[in-house]
Amino acid sequence: MKEGLRISVIGCGSAGPAAATLLQRQGHRVTLFERAPACRPVGAGFLLQPSGMGVLKELGILEQVLARGARVERLHVVDREGDDVLDLRYSELGEGLFGLGLHRPVLLHHLIRTMEEAGVETQWGREILDARREGGKWELRFADGTVEGGFDLLVAADGARSVLRGKLGFRGTDRGYPWGAHWFIGGNRGAFPERELFQIVHGTRRLLGFLATGTELDGGEPLVSLFWSIKLADDAAIRARPLEAWKRDILDVSPRAQPLLDQITDWSQVLTARYGDVGMSRWHGEGVVLLGDAGHAMSPQLGQGVNLALADASCLARCVAELPLQAALDRYSRERKLALSYYRLASRQLTPWFQSDHEWLTPLRSVFFGLTRHLAPARKFMTRTMAGLVGEGRK
Numbered sequence: 001m002k003e004g005l006r007i008s009v010i011g012c013g014s015a016g017p018a019a020a021t022l023l024q025r026q027g028h029r030v031t032l033f034e035r036a037p038a039c040r041p042v043g044a045g046f047l048l049q050p051s052g053m054g055v056l057k058e059l060g061i062l063e064q065v066l067a068r069g070a071r072v073e074r075l076h077v078v079d080r081e082g083d084d085v086l087d088l089r090y091s092e093l094g095e096g097l098f099g100l101g102l103h104r105p106v107l108l109h110h111l112i113r114t115m116e117e118a119g120v121e122t123q124w125g126r127e128i129l130d131a132r133r134e135g136g137k138w139e140l141r142f143a144d145g146t147v148e149g150g151f152d153l154l155v156a157a158d159g160a161r162s163v164l165r166g167k168l169g170f171r172g173t174d175r176g177y178p179w180g181a182h183w184f185i186g187g188n189r190g191a192f193p194e195r196e197l198f199q200i201v202h203g204t205r206r207l208l209g210f211l212a213t214g215t216e217l218d219g220g221e222p223l224v225s226l227f228w229s230i231k232l233a234d235d236a237a238i239r240a241r242p243l244e245a246w247k248r249d250i251l252d253v254s255p256r257a258q259p260l261l262d263q264i265t266d267w268s269q270v271l272t273a274r275y276g277d278v279g280m281s282r283w284h285g286e287g288v289v290l291l292g293d294a295g296h297a298m299s300p301q302l303g304q305g306v307n308l309a310l311a312d313a314s315c316l317a318r319c320v321a322e323l324p325l326q327a328a329l330d331r332y333s334r335e336r337k338l339a340l341s342y343y344r345l346a347s348r349q350l351t352p353w354f355q356s357d358h359e360w361l362t363p364l365r366s367v368f369f370g371l372t373r374h375l376a377p378a379r380k381f382m383t384r385t386m387a388g389l390v391g392e393g394r395k
């Protein structure tokens with residue numbers, strides 16, 4: 001009965017192209033609107049989890065993505081003295097499970113290619129300002145003054161700073177974190193572990209991480225992403241200082257950063273990442289659904305954003321395939337509730353332990369993670385959390 005729904009998807013990040021592809025393959029007519037004038041991935045590297053890889057398999061692009069990623073077998077966190085804080089290994093969950101460190105353009109390239117092959121109409125440079133429901137159909141208003149109507153379903157996947165979330169009357173919390181990070185991606189040059197996400201913490205104000213990031217789309221040398229925790233209010237002041245002073249602060253936490261820092265000659269190579277925190281308990285309304293960060297932005301402490309966005313897309317497509325539209329959207333919110341609520345809560349709770357002014361949390365962190373390191377069930381649950389598998393009972 002839903003053959004040939006007209007569907008508009010807003011945003012070409014992770015959730016948007018994945019949802020557009022899966023819905024178009026079901027025989028619906030999907031148009032994706034993206035405000036960027038062309039494919040423009042932001043950020044450096046990220047960690048794809050087994051949960052996200054499951055969706056890439058469904059999309060048929062897992063092999064291509066695997067070929068450019070770095071197999072990450074372990075999350076290893078130590079303090080400045082080199083003592084273990086956290087050590088989680090995917091192998092604890094079974095053979096063959098791993099994370100995949102990826103350069104963002106690699107994933108985006110394959111998502112866009114498979115979406116276009118599926119026949120989705122993609123319109124670049126189309127910034128949506130508002131959407132209105134008239135006679136059971138959606139009408140979209142764009143920044144260039146144009147209006148397009150006749151959509152049965154509106155899929156808002158317009159990211160953490162979604163304009164649609166507020167315009168469509170979704171209730172919930174929407175706040176930013178005071179802490180973010182400086183990011184840089186460079187050549188590994190044999191200096192960093194290629195199978196780890198490795199972090200060094202010093203109190204709660206200093207966190208330095210290295211993520212094996214695979215290669216660029218056309219191959220080349222192995223890459224590594226460096227991230228360095230900062231208080232966002234200090235960003236301008238830090239950037240006003242000489243680059244060398246910033247490098248000295250990082251080297252004070254770990255001299256291992258030297259080969260990467262040597263590749264930075266200008267502040268323009270360093271990105272500032274900000275994190276949103278969006279919470280709600282229902283991600284749909286009449287003929288509309290919020291996917292990805294638009295509905296549940298969170299701090300990347302658990303590295304789940306892309307994975308949850310992909311899982312959202314898969315769940316939505318499955319619900320739409322099996323039920324009449326409104327019942328499908330009801331079921332979507334019900335099915336996503338456990339994973340989305342859990343990961344948002346866990347990210348919120350965990351973030352101050354690693355990024356905050358609450359130095360008094362440092363000894364508590366040592367005790368808590370010390371205990372979980374030695375308690376197999378607790379360690380296994382934390383590893384399942386890291387792998388993105390809590391609440392993701394794929395049907």
Ligand SMILES: Cc1cc2nc3c(=O)[nH]c(=O)nc-3n(C[C@H](O)[C@H](O)[C@H](O)COP(=O)(O)OP(=O)(O)OC[C@H]3O[C@@H](n4cnc5c(N)ncnc54)[C@H](O)[C@@H]3O)c2cc1C
Pocket residue numbers: 010011012013014015016033034035036043045046047048126127128129157158159160161162163181273274275291292293294300303304305306307308309
């Ligand atoms: C520093 C950092 C590190 C991270 N690390 C990880 C990690 O290791 N693993 C992980 O899984 N996740 C990670 N994340 C989170 C991840 O990046 C996001 O959760 C993910 O990108 C969300 O995908 P999305 O499709 O919901 O939104 P986005 O990727 O933000 O895409 C939204 C798209 O919508 C478009 N858009 C916005 N407004 C409009 C409009 N009005 N009209 C038209 N188009 C619009 C945007 O241009 C954009 O292309 C990290 C995030 C940060 C900041």
